[in-house]
Amino acid sequence: MIEVKHICKSFEEKDVLRDISTVFDKGKTNLIIGRSGSGKTVLMKTLIGLIRPSSGEILYDERKLTAMRKPELKMLRREMGMLFQGSALFDSMTVLENVMFPLDMFTHESWKEREKRAKFCLERVNLTDANDMYPGEISGGMMKRVAIARSIALNPKYLFCDEPNSGLDPKTALLIDDLIHDITKEYNMTTVINTHDMNSVMNIGEKIIFIFEGEKAWEGTKDEIMTSTNEKLNDFVFASDLFKKVKKIENWVNEEG
Numbered sequence: 001m002i003e004v005k006h007i008c009k010s011f012e013e014k015d016v017l018r019d020i021s022t023v024f025d026k027g028k029t030n031l032i033i034g035r036s037g038s039g040k041t042v043l044m045k046t047l048i049g050l051i052r053p054s055s056g057e058i059l060y061d062e063r064k065l066t067a068m069r070k071p072e073l074k075m076l077r078r079e080m081g082m083l084f085q086g087s088a089l090f091d092s093m094t095v096l097e098n099v100m101f102p103l104d105m106f107t108h109e110s111w112k113e114r115e116k117r118a119k120f121c122l123e124r125v126n127l128t129d130a131n132d133m134y135p136g137e138i139s140g141g142m143m144k145r146v147a148i149a150r151s152i153a154l155n156p157k158y159l160f161c162d163e164p165n166s167g168l169d170p171k172t173a174l175l176i177d178d179l180i181h182d183i184t185k186e187y188n189m190t191t192v193i194n195t196h197d198m199n200s201v202m203n204i205g206e207k208i209i210f211i212f213e214g215e216k217a218w219e220g221t222k223d224e225i226m227t228s229t230n231e232k233l234n235d236f237v238f239a240s241d242l243f244k245k246v247k248k249i250e251n252w253v254n255e256e257g
């Protein structure tokens, strides 16, 4: 569980995050949604300690990240998996070497052990035949799988994904969502996902916080989204094509009835 308490962040004169409080639950896919520029990435970077908030606190299962010095933060980071925009794979390393990288960096296990763990993670994301290939030789969806395998290599308690679906076709995007969701359940991780994709929201939005111009404007579940009367949220939701279609069908059903 990650508790966020009254987080504010300003860059020079600009208030980018304004008094955000929430809780990200363990064993759930927690979604941060909002338009481009609303502050999702800044919030996620603040969560993982890459950006210092101007004020407010962040607690990881009672441990106060915002009070930590570098060595403590480094220890905590060891418990975090990260999947950032783009796949950020190393082009000059094979798929297997990419997944082994965090193990090489952070563990003292033997090469055989590290290889075994990396292969296990690659199998978990259903990539078994690509170990010796280079990122340039595989599809975008496969690269994303490699990145997920790498992010879970160290068996993290907390998983952060910033727009994990960007650049993927809708079908592959759904598969990646499902994979992140299933892994979250399997390892009982606290997973936080930034997205502006309504398909993802309705697919895996167990807990959702909606950010509007740096403020938390709404919080709820994917079922509550459909019945919310929050205007800002509805503007965001119904701006997406999927929901124009759903609304059309609803209106049509109502008229028929």
Ligand SMILES: Nc1ncnc2c1ncn2[C@@H]1O[C@H](COP(=O)(O)OP(=O)(O)O)[C@@H](O)[C@H]1O
Residues within 6 Å of the ligand: 011, 016, 034, 035, 036, 037, 038, 039, 040, 041, 042, 043
């Ligand atoms: N390092 C920075 N310095 C100044 N402004 C920034 C910085 N990082 C982000 N911003 C601003 O913060 C706002 C929110 O950005 P971001 O969190 O990237 O939005 P989102 O991820 O929701 O698209 C934007 O207006 C952006 O220009």
Ligand SMILES: [Mg+2]
Residues within 6 Å of the ligand: 040, 041, 042, 162, 194
């Ligand atoms: Mg962003």
